Amino acid sequence: MSHTIPKVVATVAQLREELRAARRAGRKIGLVPTMGALHEGHLSLVRAAKAACDFTVVSIFVNPSQFGPNEDLTKYPRTLEADLALLAGCGTDLAFVPTGDEVYRAGHATWVEVGSVAEPLEGTCRPGHFRGVATVVLKLLNMVQPDVAYFGQKDYQQALVIRCMAADLDVPVTIRVCPIVREADGLAMSSRNRYLSPAARQRALVLWNSLQLAGRLVAEGGRDVHAIAARMRELIETAEDARIDYVAIVDPETLRPVESIVGRTLIALAVKIENTRLIDNCLLEP
Numbered sequence: 001m002s003h004t005i006p007k008v009v010a011t012v013a014q015l016r017e018e019l020r021a022a023r024r025a026g027r028k029i030g031l032v033p034t035m036g037a038l039h040e041g042h043l044s045l046v047r048a049a050k051a052a053c054d055f056t057v058v059s060i061f062v063n064p065s066q067f068g069p070n071e072d073l074t075k076y077p078r079t080l081e082a083d084l085a086l087l088a089g090c091g092t093d094l095a096f097v098p099t100g101d102e103v104y105r106a107g108h109a110t111w112v113e114v115g116s117v118a119e120p121l122e123g124t125c126r127p128g129h130f131r132g133v134a135t136v137v138l139k140l141l142n143m144v145q146p147d148v149a150y151f152g153q154k155d156y157q158q159a160l161v162i163r164c165m166a167a168d169l170d171v172p173v174t175i176r177v178c179p180i181v182r183e184a185d186g187l188a189m190s191s192r193n194r195y196l197s198p199a200a201r202q203r204a205l206v207l208w209n210s211l212q213l214a215g216r217l218v219a220e221g222g223r224d225v226h227a228i229a230a231r232m233r234e235l236i237e238t239a240e241d242a243r244i245d246y247v248a249i250v251d252p253e254t255l256r257p258v259e260s261i262v263g264r265t266l267i268a269l270a271v272k273i274e275n276t277r278l279i280d281n282c283l284l285e286p
């Protein structure tokens with residue numbers, strides 16, 4: 001295992017310069033886009049890139065355009081030194097850490113609007129979120145021009161939006177989606193978990209517990225989505241301050257609600273605990 005801090009570049013010009021040699025040598029380039037505050041979930045993507053590619057680029061950029069006006073942009077954790085140390089541990093070749101002005105140069109006026117898969121769930125709760133995500137990801141894909149880009153199932157809808165954007169706009173990249181990495185007790189890892197007080201961190205387990213409950217109900221033959229969602233809500237509401245944004249049982253390709261569980265089904269939820277908005281999901285196959 002290499003423990004060298006990866007080279008850090010801050011401009012698109014430097015990035016392209018670093019990539020030129022790798023590309024000329026025919027090396028397969030992998031990109032892992034992140035907003036930093038890295039944890040094992042991010043590192044699992046880096047390791048997947050490392051295993052399948054010859055040159056791994058990790059971008060760290062807290063993208064302002066995907067945050068709503070009342071969201072946590074200013075308090076989003078920024079931990080660059082710790083991030084670079086973690087990246088060193090998994091052999092990242094290059095870290096791209098641009099400033100806001102480098103990504104959105106003066107006069108930036110072009111945005112990517114993804115259609116129907118960006119509308120429900122996160123799209124409804126966070127208007128404009130996926131427009132910001134799709135735009136920055138397309139920009140990062142154009143800057144790096146990777147062969148493969150890695151995303152986590154933790155943000156299921158985001159991965160779907162990006163797949164859709166890449167297909168619709170003929171972006172020459174393979175999109176890989178990697179499994180959700182969880183803490184030992186099941187809480188999905190997230191940079192936002194560090195906002196939680198110890199007591200709220202404990203209450204946050206209702207997300208995972210409700211997904212597991214849904215899994216058990218389906219395994220026992222439950223097919224009625226309204227009954228399953230009601231049981232999940234009931235369990236989530238045992239956490240005193242939990243505020244549910246949605247508990248959705250949907251088709252994993254279209255994200256449209258299903259009436260009963262017949263084939264592969266996505267259960268996705270967003271819940272605020274102590275003002276921290278957490279998301280999680282699982283795919284079920286009856």
Ligand code: AMP
Nearest residue numbers: 034035036041151152154155180181189
């Ligand atoms: P973020 O820094 O939150 O924008 O996340 C960067 C990438 O890491 C996204 O593709 C996320 O889906 C992925 N990711 C975040 N948390 C996890 C996790 N717990 N397991 C797997 N992937 C994750």
